[in-house]
Amino acid sequence: MNPFDRVSQTVMSGLVAQAQRMQVAGENLANADTHGYRRKLVSFENIFDRAADVTRVSASRVALDASPLAERFDPGHPLADERGYVAGSNVNAITEFADVREANRSYEAGLQILKQSRDMYSALLEILRR
């Protein structure tokens, strides 16, 4: 496989992984006020595809954040436990936004590399065109 195809496969796997991460952050933010919701965590792993000689990245399986849920004292609430506390979620909006920012930055970097590889390829084609 030529290097430019490898570049685009590698970059594409990175873009897909970052998009998955954004999706998970979006789900967490949407559920920030859901009672008993545990924040979803996604991490990345590096895979070397020996058959295609390509490095890929993929999002790992989604795990749940084990940190304690936020509790609020509200005895009148229908979901309150016997002590009168209502469990909220353990989503921290600031953490999620920081995650989205980082994913966005890495996504743009990937796009930039893709563009560069296209430019390099067209420089090669220019030789044929002469």
Next chain:
Amino acid sequence: MLDDIQLIGLSALRSRHASERLGLIAGNVANADTPGYLARDLEGFEDAVRRLGRSPATTAPTFVETHPAIPGAQSPNGNNVALEDQMSRASRAMRDHETATLIYSKALDFLRSALGRKG
């Protein structure tokens, strides 16, 4: 004439080196947030040519090295990819590639004019 042909061979290798290098940089950028991932890069073209003794046929750019993190780039999860650093490496690879393709097409022009055709 022989020099011309070596010029063609070397510039072709140089452009291949640059594109292989971009492949590694793409891997680094894709893994910019992967825990424990260390950034990789190719051995510099000049070093490879010097080490392998100027014979273009054996200067295949297969020497991958992990390069040291720029200070402060190491994150707590063991990843040492700095996107700015990767971008500067990518643009250097791009420049090298442009230079190489330009030299290659110039060498072809020389051959053409030696054969008496219009470039």
